[in-house]
Amino acid sequence: xxxxxxxxxxxxxxLVVLIVWASWYLFMGRKxxxxxxxxxxxxxxxxxxxxxxxxxxxxxxxxxxxxSASPNSNQYEAESDTExxxxxxxxxxGADLFQIRTDRYYRSAFWGTAATAWIEEALNLRPGxxxxxxxxxxxxxxxxxxxxxxxxxxxxxxxxxxxxxLTGKTVVPFCTSTDNGIDxxxxxxxxxxxxxxxxxxxxxxxxxxxxxxxxxxxIGMLEQTDEQQDTETGLTKxxxxxxxxxxxxxxxxxxxxxxxxxxxxxxxxxxxxxxxxDIHYNVYIPESYDGSKPYALYFTLPGYEGLYFQGVAANIExxxxxxxxxxxxxxxxxxxxxxxxxxxxxxxxxxALVEYFLQQYHIDTSKVYGNGYSGGxxxxxIVMGKRPDLFTAxxxxxxxxxxxxxxxxxxxxxxxxAIGRNDEYYGSxxxxxxxxxxxxxxxxxxxxxxxxxxxxxxxxxxxxxxxxRNAPNEHGGGGLFAYDEEIMGWLFSK
Ligand SMILES: Cc1cc2nc3c(=O)[nH]c(=O)nc-3n(C[C@H](O)[C@H](O)[C@H](O)COP(=O)(O)O)c2cc1C
Numbered sequence: 001x002x003x004x005x006x007x008x009x010x011x012x013x014x015l016v017v018l019i020v021w022a023s024w025y026l027f028m029g030r031k032x033x034x035x036x037x038x039x040x041x042x043x044x045x046x047x048x049x050x051x052x053x054x055x056x057x058x059x060x061x062x063x064x065x066x067x068s069a070s071p072n073s074n075q076y077e078a079e080s081d082t083e084x085x086x087x088x089x090x091x092x093x094g095a096d097l098f099q100i101r102t103d104r105y106y107r108s109a110f111w112g113t114a115a116t117a118w119i120e121e122a123l124n125l126r127p128g129x130x131x132x133x134x135x136x137x138x139x140x141x142x143x144x145x146x147x148x149x150x151x152x153x154x155x156x157x158x159x160x161x162x163x164x165x166l167t168g169k170t171v172v173p174f175c176t177s178t179d180n181g182i183d184x185x186x187x188x189x190x191x192x193x194x195x196x197x198x199x200x201x202x203x204x205x206x207x208x209x210x211x212x213x214x215x216x217x218x219i220g221m222l223e224q225t226d227e228q229q230d231t232e233t234g235l236t237k238x239x240x241x242x243x244x245x246x247x248x249x250x251x252x253x254x255x256x257x258x259x260x261x262x263x264x265x266x267x268x269x270x271x272x273x274x275x276x277x278d279i280h281y282n283v284y285i286p287e288s289y290d291g292s293k294p295y296a297l298y299f300t301l302p303g304y305e306g307l308y309f310q311g312v313a314a315n316i317e318x319x320x321x322x323x324x325x326x327x328x329x330x331x332x333x334x335x336x337x338x339x340x341x342x343x344x345x346x347x348x349x350x351x352a353l354v355e356y357f358l359q360q361y362h363i364d365t366s367k368v369y370g371n372g373y374s375g376g377x378x379x380x381x382i383v384m385g386k387r388p389d390l391f392t393a394x395x396x397x398x399x400x401x402x403x404x405x406x407x408x409x410x411x412x413x414x415x416x417x418a419i420g421r422n423d424e425y426y427g428s429x430x431x432x433x434x435x436x437x438x439x440x441x442x443x444x445x446x447x448x449x450x451x452x453x454x455x456x457x458x459x460x461x462x463x464x465x466x467x468x469r470n471a472p473n474e475h476g477g478g479g480l481f482a483y484d485e486e487i488m489g490w491l492f493s494k
Contacts, residue, residue, distance in 0.1 A: 029105040043094030052086035052145035081176035085204035103128040126159040148177035158192040166196035173201035276352035284334040296332035296367035301376030308338035320482040328492035342375035347382035371395035388413040393494035398478025401434035420474025
């Protein structure tokens with residue numbers, strides 16, 4: 001008995017010592033001193049300030065770091081990532097510049113910094129700052145830059161922004177990261193920016209001055225210096241070029257248009273929806289479209305690999321639905337949204353974007369199609385449960401049904417279910433159940449088998465369908481349904 005007690009006491013002491021040591025290690029890095037609250041002054045009379053949090057350029061004694069010693073993701077090898085991006089913005093806009101420094105260094109070991117950052121994020125802490133400007137009154141625009149830490153912004157960014165009244169100001173977030181986009185951190189930035197207007201964020205990745213300049217122009221923050229404005233139209237040369245080729249697209253309200261293309265798609269357009277937030281999408285508009293006659297509309301939602309945080313255009317780089325669809329109707333606008341999850345938020349964003357396209361483009365409302373693959377199928381099934389009235393037919397690929405059933409039946413929305421018998425993620429039983437549920441509901445409404453078959457198709461593919469097409473597995477092979485004329489032909493014949 002005594003022995004057990006003694007052992008327990010020793011273990012407890014070791015545990016306490018470990019906790020004290022870990023707390024000291026994680027939160028008691030060397031104090032950052034000698035920092036003042038002065039901003040680096042930009043152009044005379046500027047009303048913009050670039051604020052950034054970043055790795056310290058020089059690490060005293062190599063012991064501590066203000067953030068990670070991670071490899072640079074920009075073209076300015078000598079500096080830490082966010083600092084380089086911040087300096088480019090300041091250089092281009094003439095804004096003042098200020099670096100946020102916490103009152104203590106983070107540990108130079110990556111996992112030291114990572115653990116501290118994780119705890120700070122999990123507990124929504126606000127680390128103290130070494131210094132900050134007394135007032136931001138003279139600024140209208142605050143650019144706020146940070147490295148993505150644990151998908152989010154470092155908490156020190158919150159400490160900084162929350163310590164000012166930002167009413168009437170515009171906050172422009174930008175980040176650097178190894179993989180993740182800025183979107184996940186946007187909720188946090190909005191939250192800590194109070195009543196400021198927060199613009200859509202920008203991720204600087206392998207970015208040089210030209211990229212940063214293009215972004216600043218896009219969001220209207222850069223005066224047109226090298227681009228003469230047309231006095232009649234008020235458009236810059238590049239805007240006028242786009243307007244020449246596609247007047248419908250260039251004058252879209254509440255949309256920041258993408259400037260780059262992948263195959264036939266203009267990528268990374270953003271619809272700023274008042275209700276559903278910023279919605280990223282890639283879009284294919286046939287060259288023949290001039291708004292004079294109605295076109296079909298097709299929305300394709302990708303699996304997890306194509307979500308926005310996987311990278312711009314990751315959806316159309318990894319799936320062929322948007323390209324194969326073009327073979328079935330050359331008068332069809334194809335939208336490939338890149339959302340951030342497969343639940344309710346993304347479903348509401350999809351609905352908002354469909355409504356937007358119906359409003360802004362000349363669409364034949366009897367030809368509005370949707371498909372969702374994997375996680376995208378989960379999202380699309382919620383969409384179909386909420387707004388089946390918007391669609392003509394829906395293709396549900398290698399997924400599960402998360403939406404309502406009754407509205408689908410009440411609207412007589414044709415649905416095609418396609419999946420592998422032994423789909424590695426979902427199996428096929430859930431798909432079978434979804435099909436059976438819809439089938440039962442139609443039967444209860446008195447529809448004949450023939451009528452139901454014209455509305456519902458259950459297509460469970462056996463394993464050899466996938467092996468015969470060199471698919472890596474049945475779930476991944478769901479992407480091959482894009483090439484299947486029977487499946488795609490069904491969708492676009494409705
Ligand atoms: C604690 C910590 C967490 C990180 N988390 C992420 C992450 O979730 N996603 C990501 O893409 N990069 C992540 N990174 C990498 C940094 O965002 C990236 O290297 C950034 O460009 C560093 O910028 P800096 O040099 O200005 O500190 C993380 C780095 C650190 C130190």
